[in-house]
Amino acid sequence: MSVTYKVTERVDPRDLTLPKKFYARIINGDDVNFEELASIISKVSNLNYGSVVGTLATLIEVIEMQLVHGRQVRLSNLGTFFMTLNSDGVESQEDFRVSNIKNARIRFRPGPRLKRLMRNLDFERTAVLDASTTTAA
Template sequence: MSVKYCLIRQASPGVKGGGAYKYYARACERKKVSLNQVADMLASRSTLSRADIIANLVGLVDLIPQLLLDNRTVELGELGTFSLNLKSQASDEPRTDGFRLIKSANISFRPSPYLKDAVKFPEYAKSARSAY
């Protein structure tokens, strides 16, 4: 397995008129894998049926938001950790209506060290679609 990449030409960000152009490698030719495809792959590696795996994955997708909204951090072992982060405006002093400062809530995912190590040293292959 190798990660396909393309070189893209991009102007310097924040420079009026674009500034000097440089070339950057970006992952390309990505293909999405659906829940059903993941279930098929997992079923071929285990004794569980495809239906059992789909039921568990769908249950997990339903359960994680509930746990996050219950002020919990969800740690899934070698997969990683899900948590809820709040974005807020600043206030000069404490307020009794502090919830009004909150702009949004976002889900954060931190991969486990195992998951990070698993993709640390991939092989690379230039995409045939790369213009450069």
């Protein structure tokens, strides 16, 4: 299975003063929404659509509950969901206040199956024209 990419000209976000360079950029297809995912799972398994929807909805709810309790959620070979915090640093533990916490993020660490998928990818370049390089007729 090949991942399709195009080459686009961009600035280096770490140093905007550098000249633009050309970088690979993946061409993403359409999103797969919850209902479509449930439909696909029901077609490739012996589960009916309603059972799949119920199971996935429950999975989402349980993942949320476990993350709020500070637990990592490991989904077998798929990967692990976990939370991280971003906060301002202070000089001592006594000086730390909840107001120092700027945000919480949900992160995902891929498991062995997805890591293997990433190592075995093939890449196919497409000849997609950038809109900024085309001229009006």
